[in-house]
Amino acid sequence: MKIECTQERLSHAIQLVAKISTPKATLPILGNLLLTTKKGGLKISATDLEIGITTWIGAKIDQEGALTVPTRLLSEFISTNSDKNILLEGTENNLKLKSEHFNANIKGIEASEFPIIPEVKSDFTFSVPKTLLSEAISQTVFSTAMDDTRPVLTGVLFKVEKNLVKVVATDSFRLAEKTINLAKPTTEKAEFIIPAHTLQEVVRILPVAELNVEISVSSNQVLFNFGSGTELVTRLVDGEFPDYTQIIPQAKKTSVAVIKREVASAIKMASYFARESANNIKVVAGVGKGLQIVATSPQLGDNVSQVFAEIVGEEIEISFNAKYLLDALSIIEGEKVCFELNGKFSPAVLKPEKNKDYLYIIMPLRLEE
Known part of the structure; x- marks a missing residue:
């Protein structure tokens, strides 16, 4: 792998995905970012096995390849680097970084060791304005249960029908419900539960998303497409949300x-x-x-x-x-x-x-x- 890109783009992309990288995890690879070149760009990925985040940035590709490197060290080096452009040269387990005033070598792990971030084979897709999505999550997610005695209560229910999306959370002591009106009605119904900690990551990314966020749902996963090459995939919470309408x-x-x-x-x-x-x-x-x-x-x-x-x-x-x-x-x-x-x-x-x-x-x- 041999590429060149701007420090600003690279630093921004790393910060976008790095938060879910877990350096103290049982699997050391989960403390690394996956760098992959493809189609004239650099893809940066992170996962904690529950959530996967990927983002693309434009780069000059001289040689394609893939490598994983420690998230924290790469993030610190890039964010501290004040040079405009950075050259990245990677082998199977080493990344060489060069810029006008700074050089470094970072030991990595082969890309083949990195967990596969699944592709969501969508059964249902709809689009929500990012401002409304952020508001709905912020006004409900705090009502989820903190313990996992009842796993379905640790997530937020999304109930989609026609032009309405009801976003609901409860811990059995209180309940919050926010209704989103869709500009484009859906032709199908769907109900799914997204983990609360995933939605907190979604809210963190939303400020840099395009105006509308596309949400694709399969039987056990959901994908948020934020536009500009950034996506988040997560597992859905398994189980049936209680019929909360009975207590209203x-x-x-x-x-x-x-x-x-x-x-x-x-x-x-x-x-x-x-x-x-x-x-x-x-x-x-x-x-x-x-x-x-x-x-x-x-x-x-x-x-x-x-x-x-x-x-x-x-x-x-x-x-x-x-x-x-x-x-x-x-x-x-x-x-x-x-x-x-x-x-x-x-x-x-x-x-x-x-x-x-x-x-x-x-x-x-x-x-x-």
Whole structure:
């Protein structure tokens, strides 16, 4: 292999794929990047066996070839190099790098040892604007389960039908649902679950993606094509997502409209006093009385905050996990948010005042009187 390319392009490409490379993995090859020349360009690939990321950059190819080299060392050398162009010459297990002021030799591993990143034989493909995809992931992925007792809850459900994509995550204590409206309706239905950590990688790459991201799905894998030669492949989570629609309240006894910044500040204040009681806080809503946020701790003391709110319906007192409320308030857009309450022990709905495409459901806490 013998190629020449700009330092800027090479550094950018390495940073794009390098994060999933795992130098401390059981397999040393997973700490390497695969460099492959083909069709007048350089392909750079990384994988952790669950996710595979590839990207292409333009380069002058004098001799084709392939080689893997340690991710960290290559990344550090290229990013620190201030020269405009870099020459790369590779053999089976050595990469020579030359530029105007810097030379280096990096020991590598044969390309044949690198795990194959699978090609997705798509059963279904659709396209989503990158801004909407980023928003949908950011507003749902935080609600996935942190442990793998129920693997399906560690991923995010994508439910595609006609011109709608519903993106849903739950850990069984709270649930977030974001609806994306597609410009071009699909002719098929599809449901699949993508691991949460994969979607965090997708969000990281989206800023450099083209305007629309193409998503291709097979029976056990999904491919994100970001355009400009960058792709991500991952395994889908195996299993059936629970029928979450059954827990979405169809009625409400109390509606609360409140300025997001003010209620978030009050809840955060209460959370300081709720640290010793598993973040449990009490919300009291009364017509003409506004919203009261209360936290009590035998060890620390107590706190009461009063927030102006527009309240319609019955007076209600209900307890929540403060962290779960703050998580949602931090990503809901708009000046005002609405709480829809249906009883002391019924799921509550939290959503933007004007945007109908997002809802967040939180289970109340059952506290001893």
